[in-house]
Amino acid sequence: LWPVQQGERSDEEEEDVAGGKPIYMVSDGTGWTAEHSVNAALGQFEHCLVDRGCPVNTHLFSGVDEEERLMEIIKQAAKEGALLLYTLADPSMAECAKHACQLWGVPFTDILGPTTEAIATHIGVSPSGIPRGAPGRNLPLTKDYFKRIEAVEFTIKQDDGAQPKNLKMADIVLVGVSRTGKTPLSIYLSQKGYKVANVPIVMGVALPQTLFEIDQYKIFALTINPVILQTIRRARAKSLGFDGQTRSNYSEMDHVREELGFAGRIFAQNPVWPVIEVTGKAIEETAAVVVRIYHDRKQKCSMPRISKRY
Amino acid sequence: LWPVQQGERSDEEEEDVAGGKPIYMVSDGTGWTAEHSVNAALGQFEHCLVDRGCPVNTHLFSGVDEEERLMEIIKQAAKEGALLLYTLADPSMAECAKHACQLWGVPFTDILGPTTEAIATHIGVSPSGIPRGAPGRNLPLTKDYFKRIEAVEFTIKQDDGAQPKNLKMADIVLVGVSRTGKTPLSIYLSQKGYKVANVPIVMGVALPQTLFEIDQYKIFALTINPVILQTIRRARAKSLGFDGQTRSNYSEMDHVREELGFAGRIFAQNPVWPVIEVTGKAIEETAAVVVRIYHDRKQKCSMPRISKRY
Ligand SMILES: Nc1ncnc2c1ncn2[C@@H]1O[C@H](COP(=O)(O)O)[C@@H](O)[C@H]1O
Ligand SMILES: Nc1ncnc2c1ncn2[C@@H]1O[C@H](COP(=O)(O)O)[C@@H](O)[C@H]1O
Ligand SMILES: [Mg+2]
Ligand SMILES: [Mg+2]
Numbered sequence: 192l193w194p195v196q197q198g199e200r201s202d203e204e205e206e207d208v209a210g211g212k213p214i215y216m217v218s219d220g221t222g223w224t225a226e227h228s229v230n231a232a233l234g235q236f237e238h239c240l241v242d243r244g245c246p247v248n249t250h251l252f253s254g255v256d257e258e259e260r261l262m263e264i265i266k267q268a269a270k271e272g273a274l275l276l277y278t279l280a281d282p283s284m285a286e287c288a289k290h291a292c293q294l295w296g297v298p299f300t301d302i303l304g305p306t307t308e309a310i311a312t313h314i315g316v317s318p319s320g321i322p323r324g325a326p327g328r329n330l331p332l333t334k335d336y337f338k339r340i341e342a343v344e345f346t347i348k349q350d351d352g353a354q355p356k357n358l359k360m361a362d363i364v365l366v367g368v369s370r371t372g373k374t375p376l377s378i379y380l381s382q383k384g385y386k387v388a389n390v391p392i393v394m395g396v397a398l399p400q401t402l403f404e405i406d407q408y409k410i411f412a413l414t415i416n417p418v419i420l421q422t423i424r425r426a427r428a429k430s431l432g433f434d435g436q437t438r439s440n441y442s443e444m445d446h447v448r449e450e451l452g453f454a455g456r457i458f459a460q461n462p463v464w465p466v467i468e469v470t471g472k473a474i475e476e477t478a479a480v481v482v483r484i485y486h487d488r489k490q491k492c493s494m495p496r497i498s499k500r501y
Numbered sequence: 502l503w504p505v506q507q508g509e510r511s512d513e514e515e516e517d518v519a520g521g522k523p524i525y526m527v528s529d530g531t532g533w534t535a536e537h538s539v540n541a542a543l544g545q546f547e548h549c550l551v552d553r554g555c556p557v558n559t560h561l562f563s564g565v566d567e568e569e570r571l572m573e574i575i576k577q578a579a580k581e582g583a584l585l586l587y588t589l590a591d592p593s594m595a596e597c598a599k600h601a602c603q604l605w606g607v608p609f610t611d612i613l614g615p616t617t618e619a620i621a622t623h624i625g626v627s628p629s630g631i632p633r634g635a636p637g638r639n640l641p642l643t644k645d646y647f648k649r650i651e652a653v654e655f656t657i658k659q660d661d662g663a664q665p666k667n668l669k670m671a672d673i674v675l676v677g678v679s680r681t682g683k684t685p686l687s688i689y690l691s692q693k694g695y696k697v698a699n700v701p702i703v704m705g706v707a708l709p710q711t712l713f714e715i716d717q718y719k720i721f722a723l724t725i726n727p728v729i730l731q732t733i734r735r736a737r738a739k740s741l742g743f744d745g746q747t748r749s750n751y752s753e754m755d756h757v758r759e760e761l762g763f764a765g766r767i768f769a770q771n772p773v774w775p776v777i778e779v780t781g782k783a784i785e786e787t788a789a790v791v792v793r794i795y796h797d798r799k800q801k802c803s804m805p806r807i808s809k810r811y
Contacts, residue, residue: 211811228612229616231633232616235631239624245624248809249809249811267804274620298622300618300619302615302616306542306612309609311546316548316555318546319547323544323786330781330782332732332736337736340682372650375654430651471638479532496560497532499558500556500557501557
């Protein structure tokens, strides 16, 4: 299912900020690291967020690379009674943030500083102190750069029924019935550099022969609870404007169960395909499982892990 | 250009880990937060990483929800002389990690703990201590969930020349010549919940009339340095297997300059479109600029920011 990194975007909600506890996030870069970390941390307070009477409003300020702007933001944080969370590469900016927060009584935490310092000590090299967007810093056009774009473009083209010849070229092939999240999962994985193809399973329709001729270790089967699937399909049918007559089968419980049964029998005949339960999982959670299995299988490492070199 | 969160995936490199300083990342969840933070932090050491003789190898261990497995990993970290960076929601697991690291002399940092604690103090609520993957925790199928999937699906369908009628339905419309990164940028933004359409600019070809009929505030123009564009197009032509004859125009410097000039004149005629320079920027950096402008324009807020409610 979809990454509910909670509340990535909700325009309606954007307007209604009454009563929420404000959290300011400030970065000299994109702010995505701060946002990602705060999303994860807020997962620890699900029991009390907006639905439970204790809403939180986050406010992201990205590209903050001047002291003056930083000071303005912190002053405003003081006025609104906000918590300030920041990622600032330039040590003098980070110092500024700290001092201003102390001066104006704004609670604060440096999100990335401790990690950067731990790495600095570990490798015995000082951090550059240069923010990612600093003038003159240019992204190198590495092999990795092109490979990643290719993975996204490949994956988009394969969406919803790859051409058989392209199954061979994929790193990962997802199979599952409609609305098991193959598309968003494929896209998520492609952004991590994997070429993904997906093959829908449709009641009574044979899978393409090529699927059985490629490396079976790259095939991943997705499964889901029938009740949840029905809910998702109903929402889907509604958003596509089906009138309850057209394709009514699609979200009928009997049909849903039958189709999942059909898929289950195919999976049983291909026991080498890992069957991944997506019910109740965010896309990025399913992605983590796929990537973990993918690397475990490729690796003859004593202890399964996903390794990279920088 | 593409998100070079460095080294997301490189199979070749995965094998050659000789001499690199090891960093272990451990999460009871997906591990993406740790990975994202470490990617950002490693940006501070670009001057000394693999190309400069001081390689770092990261090793991600996700879904670590048992003490026993945690201990094994830390023992292995001690053997390899690794730094351990972790995100563990369960306080007893986090304590375990700390004690084991101290016992076995493994340097460590809790990546998310300080942020979670700062939020807890700020909102006056204790963290649940329950990891995201814990049994029984199920992702709710929120409006947001469906909206996000729709955004991705919409965006995939619009790639490379939206149907005119769909331009109206998009939240964001990107225009630019081939290889300015419209596709990966669209996909990146769609995952944040924006419906994105993109309209290619091709030398001598008129843009669709609908583009000028929709809300002009949602249109963003992309531009790029001609030399860099030529490099990218050459790589592209090569990877598509063009033989240097076919479509040779495409990456000829004269043609590249002319096409950028053509685009530039269109942009000048539409001064309300922000022109975003993508040269040397990672996809997520361009995305940050687009999202920032998008929200600044929608918002009548005293201080530009991107706000969300949780
Ligand atoms: N490639 C990079 N080079 C240098 N600093 C970076 C890089 N990526 C991220 N950072 C820094 O890490 C922090 C978080 O980045 P961001 O996620 O863009 O907000 C900011 O302080 C950035 O300046
Ligand atoms: N929705 C959530 N609910 C509870 N904990 C979460 C949630 N999302 C992330 N976390 C926690 O935040 C940390 C980082 O998550 P991850 O990025 O999945 O590794 C882990 O300790 C997770 O258990
Ligand atoms: Mg940040
Ligand atoms: Mg993590």
